[in-house]
Amino acid sequence: MTELRLPTDEATIRELNVGDFVEITGVMFTGRDSAHSFLMEKEREKFKELLEGRIIYHCGPVVKKVDGEWKFISAGPTTSIREEPFQADVFKRYGLRGALGKGGMGKKTIAGCKEFGAVYLHAVGGAGALAAASVKRVKNVYMLEEFGVPEAFWEIEVERFPAVVTIDSKGRSLHEKVRADSEVIYKKLIGM
Numbered sequence: 001m002t003e004l005r006l007p008t009d010e011a012t013i014r015e016l017n018v019g020d021f022v023e024i025t026g027v028m029f030t031g032r033d034s035a036h037s038f039l040m041e042k043e044r045e046k047f048k049e050l051l052e053g054r055i056i057y058h059c060g061p062v063v064k065k066v067d068g069e070w071k072f073i074s075a076g077p078t079t080s081i082r083e084e085p086f087q088a089d090v091f092k093r094y095g096l097r098g099a100l101g102k103g104g105m106g107k108k109t110i111a112g113c114k115e116f117g118a119v120y121l122h123a124v125g126g127a128g129a130l131a132a133a134s135v136k137r138v139k140n141v142y143m144l145e146e147f148g149v150p151e152a153f154w155e156i157e158v159e160r161f162p163a164v165v166t167i168d169s170k171g172r173s174l175h176e177k178v179r180a181d182s183e184v185i186y187k188k189l190i191g192m
Helices: 010-014 033-041 045-051 087-094 107-116 128-133 174-189
Strands: 002-005 021-030 055-057 062-066 069-074 098-101 119-122 135-142 153-167
Touching: 033 087, 045 087, 069 128, 069 135, 069 153, 087 107, 107 119, 107 153, 128 135, 153 174
Parallel strands: 002 021, 021 055, 055 098, 098 119
Antiparallel strands: 021 153, 062 069, 119 153, 135 153
16 A cells, blocks of 8 residues: 655656555545536636645535534545546646546546656545545635535545556556456457
């Protein structure tokens, strides 16, 4: 298990390999469809400062206010492939070092990870309450009124958030490997 402290730098990310288990500690941001579209409409200087060296988590959290402060009740990953048109460009523009979600990403993101020194991390789906236990506090929320709870940028402090590197900065993708291996097995099964 590798501890990944945020913010991080390119050299640290380039040491990670497909299949590495990591525990993320530090500040990261949630961001889904609206957030990625917003970030690419034009360069957002405020977010450039906030996101550099961080990870964006594809997550639509369930939150509630407890004693006047936001608390994550569930923080499970959402399907990442929807961010495929944007993710590599968001890495480049904002200096992000990774994206976290479920289901994998495509060729554009794989190329972006390689070029910009980023990784795609896979979180455990279906374990939102467990993931929320790693969220120690909500530092801030941005674009809440404009985007709503699931789509807002939640700035969260996490401790030992578990994930697996499934796309590394060397251009390797566990998702592509599984797809290729499955195709070989499929062809054997149907007698091709």
